[in-house]
Amino acid sequence: MSTLTQAPDAFAIELQSVCKTFLIDANGKPEYAVNSVNLQIRQGEFFTFLGPSGCGKTTTLRMIGGFELPSSGTILLNGQDVSNLPAHRRNINTVFQSYALFPHLTVLENVAFGLAVKRVPKAERQERAMKALEQVRMAHTADRRPSALSGGQQQRIALARALVNEPAVLLLDEPFGALDMKLRREMQLEVKEMQRRLGITFIFVTHDQEEALTMSDRIAVMSGGHVQQVDDPVGIYEKPANRFTAGFIGEMNMLKATCLGYTGDRTEIQAGGGVRVQCQLKELTAGAELTLAMRPEALSIVEQPDMNQVLFRGTVGDAVYIGSDRRYAVHLPDGEKLLVRVPNHAFGAQKILRQGDAVQVACPISALHFLPH
Incomplete structure (x- = not known):
């Protein structure tokens, strides 16, 4: 298995004319879920895809993660072409809205599960799993079962399970969707602070405008498979590029x-x-x-x-x-x-x-x- 090496001064993720088609209409024309997206996401950046349901943001995230392959275009990870590599060959991990924790395993065993699949020695995987739990401030729950944890605690465990693999990029697909509003806002601040502390590139998907403005270094606003505008939160809110961005944000x-x-x-x-x-x-x-x-x-x-x-x-x-x-x-x-x-x-x-x-x-x-x- 080849190892991807980082090119000097490479972007964490670069999308070059990336398209994804799912259907062909009655006239033989492709219907695009994602259409000619060009983006550069910097190392250590908290980058968010924001838009309404069906705009292409989750499909774009899945192509970055390797769960979907692009119909055309190129995806670069640290300067290396990963367009046709499956998810397990990319140094990328994903946190989904459903935590998917194993109920019969302890918190520590859940976090270490991916390392066990990779046949990492037991002592090393337990050490790395404990370190990941410390990063999300949940080491005290190591011996508990997921059913004994609150929704916010389970979300932190899902983050730890992703971080334990030391990914170059962490993808988060609407991870707070199942949380109540108060807990959701608390988790937004915690995850942003964690990302700053760890320095890992986070790529986030949400339809919540306030969430995107609160957490992001930069935001890509999407509609109809196209990126409408890329800017920092202040630019997105105060200097909308077109009617869609102006009407969608606030x-x-x-x-x-x-x-x-x-x-x-x-x-x-x-x-x-x-x-x-x-x-x-x-x-x-x-x-x-x-x-x-x-x-x-x-x-x-x-x-x-x-x-x-x-x-x-x-x-x-x-x-x-x-x-x-x-x-x-x-x-x-x-x-x-x-x-x-x-x-x-x-x-x-x-x-x-x-x-x-x-x-x-x-x-x-x-x-x-x-x-x-």
């Missing part, structure tokens, strides 16, 4: 807009409510359609805007109390709607807005996003 107001043309070196845009905005989008032509996007928390309800804000006029529709904030739906004259989140400390009780109130909504020019239509 709440986003998206108004129809049209390019009116150029005034000097500025592009003039007309958006919802007849508002005109100037920006620097040189690639647009007069008449081109686009989307003006704004986060609800970037908006404020004002008496008078300042010169660095864009002003929208409308009337309050729904007004919903959500604890720290009040969420207003402001209807614009042309029928479009803006969601505005106002912290409760911003208004006194006498200024709480009611349905039908006329208001002015301001957005800082720096918080506007102009997206291809």
Whole structure:
């Protein structure tokens, strides 16, 4: 059996034009689960594939792990081509949503099981299994059975079982899906801290936006088998590349807009409510359609805007109390709607807005996003 060696300065994982087709339609055309994905995942990075069900994120993860082979394209592990190698020939381990612990074995025996299959001597595998349990802070459970552990503890044991093989890359396929919300959030922080401590490349799959933003160094947002955007959490949230990313990550107001043309070196845009905005989008032509996007928390309800804000006029529709904030739906004259989140400390009780109130909504020019239509 050949041993994969790491190429100097290689990425942990590199995907080059990777495709996966499962079906051929009635016209003889392939239907893609993953379509021409190109990615470079760095050594020691916490990288997340994020997207809705059926977007191709789990299929991509399975191809990296060797559980699926690509229909075309190349997968590199530490600079070495592993595209056609089966899972057991790759120095990669996977933690699945179902922990798959053996109920008749102790925790220590569960963690050491993979080493036993590889015929590692008993003394060495017990030592390595205990070290893995210490890494996840579960050494005190070594002699217990899985049934005696909580869901969060079982998740840690599944992590230890993957770490004991000292993988170059650890894959995590929605591993917190079976946990309640409080425990899920605790595990997110614990796993991120563990990854920083160990320095291993973690590749994570989730459909939970908050989870991805909390844990990741970088995120690949996927839809329809394509990668829509790759960036760090701040870039994904604050600088969405297109309508899909803007709409999928958190709440986003998206108004129809049209390019009116150029005034000097500025592009003039007309958006919802007849508002005109100037920006620097040189690639647009007069008449081109686009989307003006704004986060609800970037908006404020004002008496008078300042010169660095864009002003929208409308009337309050729904007004919903959500604890720290009040969420207003402001209807614009042309029928479009803006969601505005106002912290409760911003208004006194006498200024709480009611349905039908006329208001002015301001957005800082720096918080506007102009997206291809």
